[in-house]
Amino acid sequence: MNVQLFIPCFVDQLYPQTAFNMVKVLRKLGCEVSYNDNQTCCGQPAFNAGFQHEAKEVCSKFLKDFSGTDYIVAPSASCTGFVRNYYTKLFDNSSVHNDVKNLGNRLYEFSEFLVKVLGVEDVGATFSAKATYHDSCAGLRECKIKQEPRKLLKNVKGLELVEMNDVETCCGFGGTFAVKFEPISVAMADQKITNAVATEAEYIISTDLSCLMHIGGRSNFKGNKIKTIHLADVLASGW
Amino acid sequence: MSEHASSFIAKSTIKAADLDHRRKINFNIGKYNSVVPVGKQQFSDVNTARERAKNVKWRAIETLDQQLEEFEANLTKRGGKVIWAENTQQALDEIYQICVAKNCKTIVKSKSMVTEEIKLNEFLHEKNIESVETDLGEYIQQLDGETPYHIVTPAMHKSKEDVAKLFAEKLGTDPKLTPEELTLVARAKLREKYVQAEIGVTGANFIISDIGGIAITENEGNGRLSCGWPKTHIVIVGIEKVIPSMADLGLFWPLLATFGTGQKVTSYNTIVSGPRQEGETDGPEEMYVILLDNGRTNLLANPKTRESLYCIRCGACLNACPVYKNIGGHSYETTYSGPIGSVITPHLKEMNEWKHLSYASSLCGNCTEVCAVKINLHELLLENRYESVEEGDASWGERVAWKMWKQASLHRSMMNMGNKKMKNWMVNKVFKGWTTERADLDFSSKTFNELWKQNKAI
Numbered sequence: 038m039n040v041q042l043f044i045p046c047f048v049d050q051l052y053p054q055t056a057f058n059m060v061k062v063l064r065k066l067g068c069e070v071s072y073n074d075n076q077t078c079c080g081q082p083a084f085n086a087g088f089q090h091e092a093k094e095v096c097s098k099f100l101k102d103f104s105g106t107d108y109i110v111a112p113s114a115s116c117t118g119f120v121r122n123y124y125t126k127l128f129d130n131s132s133v134h135n136d137v138k139n140l141g142n143r144l145y146e147f148s149e150f151l152v153k154v155l156g157v158e159d160v161g162a163t164f165s166a167k168a169t170y171h172d173s174c175a176g177l178r179e180c181k182i183k184q185e186p187r188k189l190l191k192n193v194k195g196l197e198l199v200e201m202n203d204v205e206t207c208c209g210f211g212g213t214f215a216v217k218f219e220p221i222s223v224a225m226a227d228q229k230i231t232n233a234v235a236t237e238a239e240y241i242i243s244t245d246l247s248c249l250m251h252i253g254g255r256s257n258f259k260g261n262k263i264k265t266i267h268l269a270d271v272l273a274s275g276w
Numbered sequence: 277m278s279e280h281a282s283s284f285i286a287k288s289t290i291k292a293a294d295l296d297h298r299r300k301i302n303f304n305i306g307k308y309n310s311v312v313p314v315g316k317q318q319f320s321d322v323n324t325a326r327e328r329a330k331n332v333k334w335r336a337i338e339t340l341d342q343q344l345e346e347f348e349a350n351l352t353k354r355g356g357k358v359i360w361a362e363n364t365q366q367a368l369d370e371i372y373q374i375c376v377a378k379n380c381k382t383i384v385k386s387k388s389m390v391t392e393e394i395k396l397n398e399f400l401h402e403k404n405i406e407s408v409e410t411d412l413g414e415y416i417q418q419l420d421g422e423t424p425y426h427i428v429t430p431a432m433h434k435s436k437e438d439v440a441k442l443f444a445e446k447l448g449t450d451p452k453l454t455p456e457e458l459t460l461v462a463r464a465k466l467r468e469k470y471v472q473a474e475i476g477v478t479g480a481n482f483i484i485s486d487i488g489g490i491a492i493t494e495n496e497g498n499g500r501l502s503c504g505w506p507k508t509h510i511v512i513v514g515i516e517k518v519i520p521s522m523a524d525l526g527l528f529w530p531l532l533a534t535f536g537t538g539q540k541v542t543s544y545n546t547i548v549s550g551p552r553q554e555g556e557t558d559g560p561e562e563m564y565v566i567l568l569d570n571g572r573t574n575l576l577a578n579p580k581t582r583e584s585l586y587c588i589r590c591g592a593c594l595n596a597c598p599v600y601k602n603i604g605g606h607s608y609e610t611t612y613s614g615p616i617g618s619v620i621t622p623h624l625k626e627m628n629e630w631k632h633l634s635y636a637s638s639l640c641g642n643c644t645e646v647c648a649v650k651i652n653l654h655e656l657l658l659e660n661r662y663e664s665v666e667e668g669d670a671s672w673g674e675r676v677a678w679k680m681w682k683q684a685s686l687h688r689s690m691m692n693m694g695n696k697k698m699k700n701w702m703v704n705k706v707f708k709g710w711t712t713e714r715a716d717l718d719f720s721s722k723t724f725n726e727l728w729k730q731n732k733a734i
Contacts, residue, residue, distance in 0.1 A: 044724045044725075046685070046691065048724065049691065049723045049724040049725055050691070050699070050719055050720065050723055051717060051718070051719055051720060052720070053720045053722070053723060053724035053727050054720075056724045057724070057727070072728050074688065074725055074728060074729055075688050076688070076725075077684070077685045077686070077687075077688055077691055078685045080685070082681065083678050083681060083682065084658070085639065085658065085661070086661065086665075086674070086678065087658070087660075087661030087662045087663075087664060087665035087670065088665055088670075088678040089662050089665075091678045091679065091681065091682040094682060094686065095682060095685040095686060098685070098686055126655075174638070174639070174640035174641055174642070178640070178641040178642070178644075178645055179641065205642075206598055206640075206642075207598045207638045207640035207642070209598065209638055210638060211637065211638025211639055211640070212638075212639070213635070214635065214636070214637060214638045214639070215638075215709075215710070216707070216709030216710055217635055217636075217709070218285070218288070218599075218635070218636050219709055219712065219713060220285075220288060220289040220292045220293065220713075221288055221292045221599055221602050221603055221636070222638070223292075223713045223714070224292035224293065224298075224602045225598050225599075225602060225638070226714075250717070251714070253715070254710070254714030254715045254716075254717070255713065255714050255715075257714075257715035258713060258714050258715045
């Protein structure tokens with residue numbers, strides 16, 4: 038199966054290793070992985086800031102970069118959800134209507150691609166630790182992902198998965214919100230970390246590095262021991 | 277930054293770090309969260325119920341002019357008087373004229389957010405007319421000199437101990453009174469006021485076109501006493517509260533109750549369709565309904581934001597909002613707080629002054645998820661952001677930053693420029709917003725893009 042990689046801009050800049058781990062898992066499962074090295078960003082940051090015209094130009098580039106018929110897989114529910122749910126609004130009543138619809142149908146977040154498209158729940162990973170899974174808002178509400186990551190994690194050898202309280206409550210990242218309204222954002226992160234720590238987990242796992250960057254950044258700043266790790270990094274472990 | 281924005285940041289900063297506040301709110305919203313699923317069980321398919329309600333409100337708002345005129349014609353037939361008020365001042369002037377005509381000294385009031393919107397109590401106070409809040413939560417807030425903290429539960433931020441202390445300070449009661457005893461104290465005080473009051477003021481949860489009536493939803497019976505006891509009843513209501521038919525209440529009463537408080541229906545639901553008719557033994561001699569616009573037609577005129585007028589003020593989005601729970605209702609400094617308040621306030625007032633509320637959201641989408649009438653609240657926050665940028669409200673620095681972002685995002689080569697050290701310095705030292713309370717970000721020495729191309733070359 039041919040798979041195009043969509044590596045979100047901040048993953049490209051800050052967390053390339055996670056992207057490579059996603060590639061490693063996809064290849065193991067028999068995917069022919071390719072990467073259009075002209076790609077940049079899906080346009081979400083500007084769109085969410087209200088700069089829709091700037092966003093639309095970047096979204097148009099994204100549409101071109103990801104034309105074709107291959108599946109597209111991204112290690113981010115946030116970017117996936119944005120392309121799926123908001124491109125239709127940005128390009129409403131335009132000549133690219135069908136391209137946008139088609140793009141939304143081909144694009145998957147990593148865990149839902151594994152479970153829903155490949156039908157794989159056990160990738161043969163080993164990761165000896167106690168961990169809790171954080172539902173990203175985009176995963177939960179934009180992409181309707183709830184069970185897919187949990188199914189994959191349940192089959193990781195050595196991993197003990199525990200649920201935390203208020204698991205569906207936002208961690209407080211929210212893009213520019215994290216900086217513009219830092220005290221609120223940080224208070225939300227603190228509650229998330231408190232709930233995670235209460236499970237005695239060593240790791241917080243998620244589909245979204247944006248949440249983890251924020252939760253981990255706050256947790257490290259406060260000197261907490263709990264660590265953050267992306268789902269792809271866990272699934273690429275132990276083999 | 278507007279004055280309101282600075283004040284919002286100052287207040288929200290204090291509240292977000294106030295653990296006592298957080299404990300009380302989590303306790304009270306926790307109780308709400310535990311009963312709402314029970315209330316929802318009365319619907320065989322709650323999702324369809326919400327969709328139908330949205331559809332009814334869509335129809336009502338799309339034909340708002342006709343609905344309101346039908347309401348007026350039907351109410352007038354039964355002797356009610358309808359007054360159209362474009363703004364706060366017109367509404368207050370009309371109320372004052374009635375007060376003068378009735379030689380009014382005391383008003384009893386049931387809970388109404390619209391009267392908060394026009395600051396009716398302050399106005400009446402200036403005119404030396406006593407206005408007494410009769411809803412227990414509002415009574416507590418009035419005693420404390422505070423505005424409602426929440427559109428449904430005005431004193432949500434107070435514990436029972438806080439209330440006992442407040443009553444002791446203001447009314448001289450024993451500071452150890454239980455909630456039941458406190459309620460009896462309030463009841464005794466309020467009963468006297470009903471007898472004294474010349475005018476009763478209420479809001480309305482629904483304007484019902486086909487019968488020319490208004491409906492009031494409540495749990496304490498103070499609403500029906502306020503409209504039934506004094507000789508004159510004044511209703512003040514926002515024009516968006518219309519439903520086309522009395523039959524729609526079969527859907528809206530349970531929906532409002534379940535999403536507002538987790539009940540199947542509230543204890544009292546009253547339909548008032550005019551003053552006392554011939555042969556009737558009780559009810560007011562006169563009934564006035566003031567239909568208030570006050571910026572609502574701005575929302576109506578805009579096809580994107582129009583759906584925010586479907587709101588039935590159940591408060592579910594406030595209870596679901598992590599930002600609201602952290603900063604509390606008062607930090608907003610608006611009549612309507614929480615997600616719905618952030619959506620409508622910039623349109624009811626000035627976009628430039630209130631746009632910060634649309635940005636004060638992590639866009640988690642939980643408001644949209646819980647909305648009783650399925651308003652796309654978080655998308656409307658995004659729409660507000662867009663409109664404020666279009667109006668030219670964004671700062672010069674921000675406009676430049678997004679232009680630069682666009683250039684970088686249109687040219688892959690630019691995204692591979694710069695080294696780790698420089699990027700880390702920019703993010704961690706120049707823009708301190710991230711690192712004041714979080715650990716530094718650590719850029720990769722090479723982007724995924726560069727590493728991929730390198731690997732391929734090997």
